[in-house]
Amino acid sequence: MADFLTPQNEDFSKWYNEIVQKADLADYSPVRGCMVIKPYGYTLWERIRDELDRRFKATGHVNAYFPLFIPMSFLEKEAEHVEGFSPELAVVTHGGGEELAEPLVVRPTSETIIGYMYAKWVQSYRDLPLLINQWANVVRWELRTRLFLRTTEFLWQEGHTAHATQAEAFEETLRMLSVYTDFAVNEAAIPVLPGRKSESEKFAGAVTSYTIEAMMKDGKALQSATSHFLGQNFAKAFDIKFLDENNAQQFAWTTSWGLSTRMVGAVVMTHGDDQGLVLPPRLAPVQVVIVPIWRKDEERATVLEAARALRQCLQDVCRVHLDDRDTFSAGWKFNDWEMRGVPLRLELGPRDVANGTVMAARRDQPGREGKTLLSLVDLETTVPVLLATIQQAIYQKALAFRDSHIHDVRSYDELKEVVETGFARAWWAGSREDEARIKEETKATIRCIPLDQPGGSGTCVFTGREASEVAIFGRAY
RNA sequence: CGGGGCGUAGCGCAGUUUGGUUAGCGCGCACGGUUUGGGUCCGUGAGGCCGUCGGUUCAAAUCCGACCGCCCCGACCA
Structure with a gap:
């Protein structure tokens, strides 16, 4: 796409x-x-x-x-x-x-x-x-x-x-x-x-x-x-x-x-994903974008009127923007706002105006699966709830990704392999010089010695000495 | 600072190897129409010191030299 x-x-x-x-x-x-x-x-x-x-x-x-x-x-x-x-x-x-x-x-x-x-x-x-x-x-x-x-x-x-x-x-x-x-x-x-x-x-x-x-x-x-x-x-x-x-x-x-x-x-x-930015609702400059859809001029008038009312209803509960530009098609706008990472898009067309509904599309769930038909009634309560849900969902997604890319390693060979794709967690008792050598050989550095420690002791991944702490290794920006 | 790539319209590129009419294409932009529920389509038009400076030549985007800038990969860093 x-x-x-x-x-x-x-x-x-x-x-x-x-x-x-x-x-x-x-x-x-x-x-x-x-x-x-x-x-x-x-x-x-x-x-x-x-x-x-x-x-x-x-x-x-x-x-x-x-x-x-x-x-x-x-x-x-x-x-x-x-x-x-x-x-x-x-x-x-x-x-x-x-x-x-x-x-x-x-x-x-x-x-x-x-x-x-x-x-x-x-x-x-x-x-x-x-x-x-x-x-x-x-x-x-x-x-x-x-x-x-x-x-x-x-x-x-x-x-x-x-x-x-x-x-x-x-x-x-x-x-x-x-x-x-x-x-x-x-x-x-x-x-x-x-x-x-x-x-x-x-x-x-x-x-x-x-x-x-x-x-x-x-x-x-x-x-x-x-x-x-x-x-x-x-x-x-x-x-x-x-x-x-x-x-x-x-x-x-x-x-x-x-x-x-x-x-x-x-x-x-x-x-971010292949469609563009994905912004967390709490930080997004625009949390909700309303995209009006119309075919004929009569529709344009009624849809825009409904869209303005919708904006009015939401503006006290979230950062909402109405995209009423008539130089772009609805489909173009969908892609545009997705690229900008707006967490929630409300699509409002003639059918919705007639039915008292609006199509909500979640940025964190691309395509049809992220679309839900909402009732215009109570939107000022459902939208903030939805935004909070999205905030949680993208955190959970990022957390799952990170945790699946952190591996406990026991050997230096394992460490070398793991830092190709994520973080390696290992017992560490090495010196500054040991760290420099690891960096030279793997491009990875100690990102931190986590505050959250397993306790007890283990064998240092590099020196083989007894270590009392684990460190996180990874390639860094 | 080392290695690689690239500088041509606002953006992305072709043309450079092998010099030769008026430098092209796509997108975007302006105007008119058409369309609008996942990046509409058609027409018309505007827009260029071909990165800079110097050289070779009857003739340079094209060849040579120097410089400047940007991107990528390394060494240094939030």
Whole structure:
């Protein structure tokens, strides 16, 4: 049917590039590695942003804004941090026609400038905790870019908190990881594996990094959000000190956590099919589209009138759009809205108007099987129920797919085979060097050491040593 | 940064090997009609510095050189 789109099993990568553009999510910009987020894609991002922001506020955080430019010297204050980020910095050397005394870095992340400010703001334990988030753009000079998944400039939120005790900061790190998990599961309908990053995958400057890892439809992993326990590393680098109850100087304990426009790519690659996007109702810019159908002009008038009434009836309970363009046929519109991933389509024709019905077509169930004839009466209650059903259904589908592509492996050979198509779960007690070798030989990395552990101990899949933890291996975006 | 592919109308491409009238095709776009319950059909029309610069030639989309850009595969990353 859809020769408009390369089938996923033919070339998943090509499918992704095509659908992102054809569904009007984004377009390539004249600047290498950068993208233009189009209104439809941006609305999706706004939905993501609003749902996260609500959760941040609910957990006591407030928003603020820190500058785009960071003095170069700031980055250099934390050794691991500068080492990790220097290869991908964009640096401003001139301003107003003059060479700058000190180059300014375009922020790749804001730990340093926020650390600097926190040092000024924190004097006493009474000033803590400091729980600030910012919505911003950041720039990382990537060698290889892909729309949403890795662009030179991207949008994200970065939370930065400072605490009086290690325990409190640690608790915050895990709390925000669970906020991300909750968002991924309940809003994006994406099952994720929350876990700890291995030494070699952790954030530059962190003590411990946590992540939620999702599986895309090609079996590859996408790191969808991260939460870092920074210990006192940045507090020491930027002198974030306070007097405790006993009038003793202490360094603060800090955290940072972020989720980016990459999440849009995660939604696309988790739910999309050969007809196009499949958006979870909770995030979809348009949840319900009404497609009126008519043959003659008299029909057009009555059908459109009924369609407008239908929109009126639904607009308080969902995000509804009436496609009343008369330049396209009904069939064309069906395909068009399917490509855009609208969860529910209501087809309203002369027969329906006469019978007081409407044909509902679920995006997650293509073709006839997804069609049900609904009564126009009570639609304002049946439609939200149907949307919730769809939300659940696509989550369950993604969950079933992921779980059937995760395998417990006992040998390195098995691991090699499994990561070709999904994730391998294995006992692990290896070193950074062991991990590097596995990556070289299999292209797979430790995606995370899941928080959810089986307990007990086993034999490390690579070294054969006794291991107390299992790790998830997979190829990643 | 290494390997591969590609730059011709808004999009997708043919033409380039073997230089030669006015550079084509499909989709899209505009207008008219027809159609509309799964991407209607017909007609008319608009739209091009053939990626850029330089060279060879009577003559270059076509041959040569340099540069720029994009996509894919690797090394680095949310």
